[in-house]
Structures are given as C-alpha cells and as structure tokens.
Amino acid sequence: MxxxxxxxxxxxxxxxxxxxxxxxxxxxxxxxxxxxxxxxxxxxxxxxxxxxxxxxxxxxxxxxxxxxxxxxxxxxxxxxxxxxxxxxxRVTPEDIAKCEERFNKSKAVHSILRHVAEKHDIALKELYESIGWPLYKKFGHAYDAFKLAITDSTPVFEGMDISPEIMNELVSNIKRRMTPQPVKIRAQLDLRCTGIDGVNAIKSALTAGEAVSTESVPIKVTYLAAPFYVVTADALDKTTGFEVMELAINAIKDTLESHKWSRFKVEKEAKLVSETDDRDFAALMAQAEKENELVSGDEDEGDGVAASDDDM
Structure with a gap:
C-alpha cells in the first residue's frame, strides 16, 4: 500500500x-x-x-x-x-474482549477514512488530523461519532473544516457501511390443547405472543401444520430482537398453560434466519398451503389441537 x-x-x-x-x-x-x-x-x-x-x-x-x-x-x-x-x-479475558471490540470499531473507522483518502487522493494522515482524531477526542471513539452521523451528520462534524466533496463521500460511506442490517429471528413451537375450548385457547396464546410486538421488533405467528406454529421477529438490533422474541414465546406459553389439557413445547429454539433458511421456509409454507387445500373439505376432527389460518 x-x-x-x-x-x-x-x-x-x-x-x-x-x-x-x-x-x-x-x-x-x-x-x-x-x-x-x-x-x-x-x-x-x-x-x-x-x-x-x-x-x-x-x-x-x-x-x-x-x-x-x-x-x-x-x-x-x-x-x-x-x-x-x-x-x-498478563492479558485477562476481560482485556481481550475490550481490546477486540475497540479494534473492530477502529478498523471500521480506518477503512472508511482510507477509502475517502484514496478516492480523493488525499493523505490518510490529513483525514485523521482533520476528522478522525478530533472525533476520538470529542466522542471517545470515532466509531460512535460515525454511528450518530448515520441519522444526522451536522452536529457530529460541526466546526470541522471539511470540503463539501469530502463530506458527501464520507457520509455516504458511513451510511452504506454502518447502517444496521435487519435480521430475522425464528422459532418453532408445538402447541396443543385438547380441552373443549382448545382452538380458542391456542388463538388466545398466539394473540398474546403477537401483542408483545414493538415498533422496532414486530412479532408474527404463522400456522405451519398441526400442532406446529412458527414465531418470527424482524429487528435491526439482534440483541433486542432475541429479547422481544423471548417475551413473545413466554407470553404464548403462559396464556396457553392457563387452560386445562394444554401442552407447550419449543420445537426449534429461536435462531437467526439465513437467506437459505428463508427460502426453505417459504417452500415449506407453500407445501403446507397446498396440503391444507387438499384437505379443506374434510370434516374437522374437533380435537382442538390446532387452529387454521381462517380461525386465527
């Protein structure tokens, strides 16, 4: 280089x-x-x-x-x-964790500044002197300043002598590389209730789960095939997503178990969904839909094991 x-x-x-x-x-x-x-x-x-x-x-x-x-x-x-x-x-496990976090943040800042330097043929040290190091002083870490600049860059770079061309390049790079990528979290539940009001018991449990949704983490429950239901959470922050997912599963569990003759089981633990997982799930849902159509004319067995999409 x-x-x-x-x-x-x-x-x-x-x-x-x-x-x-x-x-x-x-x-x-x-x-x-x-x-x-x-x-x-x-x-x-x-x-x-x-x-x-x-x-x-x-x-x-x-x-x-x-x-x-x-x-x-x-x-x-x-x-x-x-x-x-x-x-x-002489390094402790705590030292390692802190150092790795700081280094990854510093590396991200370094990569963005170097890209801007190369694009505009400016010495990287000049960008550090005019932008990077002042931000480290002001915000504790330049990475934290860059995160704030995703939504509003004006107060972050206020008072700095930065040309419009450099500023545009810098902010567009920050937004492209540091805007959080949405994640999808999914879990599969086995829900059964053989009581006289079994279908309504399951519907109430699923409604309780979806009610846990927040603006940033919506929860959706999908009927797969009796007695399986899939709970999905969409989130920008992975940690928050898993927290809301756990609340939703607990709400389903508590509501269902308040009814007699019910059974709750986590069939598949909550996990991040990859693109491949999503494609497989879409194919599984299509297959389940097809099978449901074939038996749609059958008599309801009335065992209260599952509720159909129409019931939910």
Missing amino acids: SEKFHCRMYENELPKVDDVVMVNVRQIADMGAYVKLLEYGDREGMILLSELSRRRIRSVQKLIRVGRNEVVVVLRVDEEKGYIDLSKR
Missing part, C-alpha cells in the same frame, strides 16, 4: 505502558515473537518468550502462530529507539 494511505489509527504515535493492543505475529525467533502493532501504523514490537504464557512452554507454536492476531499488553516503550516490549501472559 502507498505510504500516502498508510497511517496509525490513534493520535499518539506509540502506545503507553499497560495499554492493551492488537498485534499481528510476523516472526518467531529464539528471543520471542516479532509482531506489528496494527493500531499504530504496524510499528514493530516483541513478545518475549517468558511473556508468552504463565505455564511452562513446551511448544511455542501452540501458543502463538505467524499471521495470527493476538491481544497483548505493553510492558516497556523506548521512544528513542522505538522498542516496544509486550506480554501475552
């Missing part, structure tokens, strides 16, 4: 002692592992052999591999010589 479009992610040229950073392993030697600090313009650092693991080292290759990213903590920084000593064994 051209040096013009190469730059560290943060304003500080070097990390500080005790900082937790993301590195990529370049070479394994007798002294330890040579790495490049991915957030600091690929500056070279070293994980000493004694800092690889708390346990006795039998095989370095099992602990660290060339080409793999690792989370490490900074032990020493010699700014004059540029030496950076690092430790893998």
Whole structure:
C-alpha cells in the first residue's frame, strides 16, 4: 500500500505502558515473537518468550502462530529507539474482549477514512488530523461519532473544516457501511390443547405472543401444520430482537398453560434466519398451503389441537 494511505489509527504515535493492543505475529525467533502493532501504523514490537504464557512452554507454536492476531499488553516503550516490549501472559479475558471490540470499531473507522483518502487522493494522515482524531477526542471513539452521523451528520462534524466533496463521500460511506442490517429471528413451537375450548385457547396464546410486538421488533405467528406454529421477529438490533422474541414465546406459553389439557413445547429454539433458511421456509409454507387445500373439505376432527389460518 502507498505510504500516502498508510497511517496509525490513534493520535499518539506509540502506545503507553499497560495499554492493551492488537498485534499481528510476523516472526518467531529464539528471543520471542516479532509482531506489528496494527493500531499504530504496524510499528514493530516483541513478545518475549517468558511473556508468552504463565505455564511452562513446551511448544511455542501452540501458543502463538505467524499471521495470527493476538491481544497483548505493553510492558516497556523506548521512544528513542522505538522498542516496544509486550506480554501475552498478563492479558485477562476481560482485556481481550475490550481490546477486540475497540479494534473492530477502529478498523471500521480506518477503512472508511482510507477509502475517502484514496478516492480523493488525499493523505490518510490529513483525514485523521482533520476528522478522525478530533472525533476520538470529542466522542471517545470515532466509531460512535460515525454511528450518530448515520441519522444526522451536522452536529457530529460541526466546526470541522471539511470540503463539501469530502463530506458527501464520507457520509455516504458511513451510511452504506454502518447502517444496521435487519435480521430475522425464528422459532418453532408445538402447541396443543385438547380441552373443549382448545382452538380458542391456542388463538388466545398466539394473540398474546403477537401483542408483545414493538415498533422496532414486530412479532408474527404463522400456522405451519398441526400442532406446529412458527414465531418470527424482524429487528435491526439482534440483541433486542432475541429479547422481544423471548417475551413473545413466554407470553404464548403462559396464556396457553392457563387452560386445562394444554401442552407447550419449543420445537426449534429461536435462531437467526439465513437467506437459505428463508427460502426453505417459504417452500415449506407453500407445501403446507397446498396440503391444507387438499384437505379443506374434510370434516374437522374437533380435537382442538390446532387452529387454521381462517380461525386465527
């Protein structure tokens, strides 16, 4: 990559002692592992052999591999010589989780700024100096600023000297890459009620489930084939989607079990739906519809196991 479009992610040229950073392993030697600090313009650092693991080292290759990213903590920084000593064994699981989250956010910001720099033939460092680093100061992380800019960019970039061309390119990139992608969550339930009012009991349970819907997470219940029902949630945020789905399933369960002679079972746990899953489900629904049409003239057995679409 051209040096013009190469730059560290943060304003500080070097990390500080005790900082937790993301590195990529370049070479394994007798002294330890040579790495490049991915957030600091690929500056070279070293994980000493004694800092690889708390346990006795039998095989370095099992602990660290060339080409793999690792989370490490900074032990020493010699700014004059540029030496950076690092430790893998002193990193906690919490350190790893926080570092990975920060690095993924920083990487997303870096990718957007680099694209704008390349498109308009501007040095990437210039964009960091005028946009990236000021946003890190103002918002804690430039990624959080970019997220806000999806809906309203004016207050985010207020006071910054950015040309209209750069601003348009930047905002369009942010919206294209960072706008949340909708997800679909689906679960399958086995619902039965053999009481005298079984059909109405199931209808009430399904209505209770759909009533949990929110504006951002609508819940839909589809009749598959007795005694199976499919609950679907559409959401922009995966975590919120699963939370509302759980509330809907619990509402169905509680309502159904308030009736005698009822049975509730989660046939298939709630999970994210892929495009392939969606196509398979559409085919399954088409098949079920066809089979329902064939038996539509049959007498209702009256066992209260399921309610048809017409009943719901």
